[in-house]
Every structure is written in structure tokens, then in C-alpha cells.
Amino acid sequence: TMGQGAEGPWRIGIRDPFGEGLLGALQTGAREAVVTSGLYERYRWLDGERCGHVIDPLQAAPADELVSVTVVHRSAGVADAAATALLAAGAVRWPQVAQRMALDQVLVVERDGRVRAHARLARRVAFVSAEWRGRLTTL
Numbered sequence: 001t002m003g004q005g006a007e008g009p010w011r012i013g014i015r016d017p018f019g020e021g022l023l024g025a026l027q028t029g030a031r032e033a034v035v036t037s038g039l040y041e042r043y044r045w046l047d048g049e050r051c052g053h054v055i056d057p058l059q060a061a062p063a064d065e066l067v068s069v070t071v072v073h074r075s076a077g078v079a080d081a082a083a084t085a086l087l088a089a090g091a092v093r094w095p096q097v098a099q100r101m102a103l104d105q106v107l108v109v110e111r112d113g114r115v116r117a118h119a120r121l122a123r124r125v126a127f128v129s130a131e132w133r134g135r136l137t138t139l
């Protein structure tokens with residue numbers, strides 16, 4: 001989603017990657033895109049194991065450390081590419097990749113349910129529960 005509607009800023013929900021509903025929401029600013037890439041919709045089963053659609057190029061295997069990545073950026077194209085790249089980078093490498101891409105508004109959900117986010121974006125997210133907020137670590 002990008003920018004604002006006729007009535008003002010959009011309120012964007014960030015989906016709970018483990019079930020129904022949302023983990024939180026944020027309001028967009030002018031000329032701002034919000035993109036989420038996740039492993040919860042596009043996957044296949046291989047030998048009884050669920051495999052996501054994003055490949056970690058260093059492991060030559062499906063990326064599985066992060067289940068969701070949300071990026072806010074002025075460019076929808078950059079946000080889209082970055083969300084997928086960070087998902088592929090995984091839990092350890094995503095902060096360095098984000099830094100190289102000059103990103104400062106990223107929120108990731110790890111496979112174990114922990115949430116990590118840049119401080120600039122963490123301040124903007126209205127988490128739907130104290131449980132989700134309690135999982136947050138700010139960078």
C-alpha cells in the first residue's frame with residue numbers, strides 16, 4: 001500500500017504470520033509504501049516438511065529463519081525488493097543487509113515468534129496485544 005487515501009493516511013495492518021488476524025497496524029505518511037513478505041501464504045510440502053517460496057542463496061535452500069518482514073520506504077519497488085531480500089537473508093544477516101540498502105524502517109518476525117524492528121518503525125506500530133509488544137526487541 002502506498003501513500004494516503006482521499007480521507008487521509010491509510011491504516012495498514014501487519015498480519016499475524018502464525019494465525020488469523022493482525023499483530024499490529026501503522027498509519028502511512030505521504031509518499032510512503034508499506035510492503036510485507038512472508039512465508040505463511042506461498043509454500044509447498046516436501047518430504048513432510050513445509051518449505052517457503054523464498055530461497056536463501058547462501059544455503060541454496062528455502063529461507064526459514066524469518067516468517068515475515070515488513071518494510072516501509074518512499075519507493076514501493078524498493079520496499080518490495082527489500083522485504084524479500086531480508087526474508088532470504090535470515091535472522092542473523094537481515095540487519096546488515098538492511099543497512100547496506102539504507103533501510104531504517106523494518107520489522108521482522110522470527111520463526112520462534114520474536115519480533116525485531118528498527119526503532120523508527122517500532123514507535124509507529126500499534127500492536128494488537130501486550131503479548132505481541134512484549135516480543136519486540138528494538139534495534
